[in-house]
Amino acid sequence: MRSRSQQSSWISIFQKYQGFVGLAALLAAAAILVRPQFFSASNFANILNQLAVPGLLAVGMTFVILTGGIDLSVGSLLGLLNCVCATWLVAGHSTPATITFVLVLGTTVGACIGGFISITKMQPFVVTLAAMVSLRGFAYVYTNNANVSGLGDKLDFLLAPHFGVPTNAWVMLAITILALIVLWRTVFGRYVYALGGNEQAARYAGIPLTKVRIGAYAINGLCVAAASLIYTARNTNGSPDGGVGFELDAITAVVVGGTSLVGGNGNIIGTFLGALFIVCLNILLVLKGVNTYMSMGWKGIVILVAVYLQSIGRNKDS
């Protein structure tokens, strides 16, 4: 912190608003390249529809990353919950019961992962890597490696628009605002920052680290569960290989939004803008007709640039 104040202040201002600056640059590019299509009402709905799942995953991931952890298992968990949700609906359970069960299951799995990390003191990377493999395996076993179809229109209400905005986008916005309040205005939120900022100091200050960590991972699990419901509504089936690679999209959104992978530094608004950035980038590339594999290359470059910008001040610290 000390060295940053010595640097010219606009770098730190820039770092703070990195997600916003990145998004502004992207929108400017869109304005030049594909203006009439990109800034149309139908594309507005399109962006919001595509934003819900990665947006929710990124909000959950922000909690985990702020504690100094990481969760590689969210893609697999989403795939498993997608299968559970589809199977329950096909088996004839009521929609509210299914939604409740999926949300509780997701939260529980998240809490278990957080608890496991706290108790064993293993690195979150390793624990969630193992969870990523196992949960994907469960999804295959649970469905006998077959897609679950025949849901009908039971989850269609999640896609229906209200005031021109699809319900799934309202859900995402509501959870994002809740997360914002939790991190800014609650004791738990301050503890999350404290844990990621300096674990040693947080322990000496008497912060209940285990509870905070379990809470952060549980919130992440809840966000994954909400995302899996929207995912199921959009796909109208359960697929054991659903959500492969989603964890990387979520981490990318968080990082592009200016949250430090070291923990303790960042915020939800940045994450929201980061997720919006990724979705808009994807859409822009499709509208411009850029080849899929070329797009992957550009996305990688964007991540590198974002992380580099974050690291400028911190490199000086060490």
Added chain:
Amino acid sequence: MKNLLPLLALLFIAGCSSGHDGNNTSTPSNGNSPQASSGDKPLVVFSQANSQDPWRKVFDATTKAEADKHAADFTYEAQDASGKSENQNNIIDTFMVKNPKVMLVSPNDLSVTKAVEKAFDKGVSVILLDRDISGEKYTCYIGGDNKQIGREAGKYVATKLNGKGTVLMIQGLANVTATKDRADGFMEVIKTFPGIKVIAGDDCSFQRKKARDYMESFLQKGEAIDCVYAHNDEMAIGARLAWDANPKGKAPLFVGIDACQKEVVDMIKSGKMDATFQYPTPGAMGIQVAAELLKGNKPKERRIILPTVLVDKASADKYLTDNPNLEK
């Protein structure tokens, strides 16, 4: 100097985005046209499930080649979903922003049904290629008939063996319809020849390496076979490689399916393989139907089934000239 770096990086991001202009040949960007960037020409889009296996690569190449012939009539754009349904949903939704007239889709699986139906409801003509969706909201379907291909292969094998012998059938992925149809059609014909015995081989997932490993173990048993029928060429090649590494007497017949690789046709010419049956790629026909739809002509049939072609030593050269876009 250090203070300049973020600025440079930002410029770089902006530069990357505008750099796409150079990569893209099909759509004129901003320019003077106040309309959408596709200009005056109607837009035909193609959402491919994945472009990873050899058959899909030929599929892409033939579609593009046919679209180039119609470059004066419409603008053509393709995106591939890397085998992920969620990608394909997003791509189809984003395509709709561009107001295409016709959309070709090769669905990744049934999960993209909703996105396709939404496009159809919007008034876009939808041409399904190779795979179906779970509803009826499409203009036309174009694909091959795996069961018929299986029957043709069965007839070929029965004739070559004079109705007598043992066939090892190397199977594709277990719960895929192509596997089931290629097996069922084949067995339907073979059952009428009581002198032919079929050994149901392992699921080798359409992969060369797995088929080779399996064939190596199978040959260890010393069981005599007169023919290897594999559910695709890659597995037939794998089986042949295993045989070549450890040949025992006269080589059996090697019969595959797909005929989308030059490698296979070359092997047939040199006698390493005996025959393969083309699993036709539907892209070129899809573009032709799209061109007719733009002129206002609906296809006569709603489901167009493409015939297969037998490739053996006699027809190999002609096949190569007829199909210039084969995978190398």
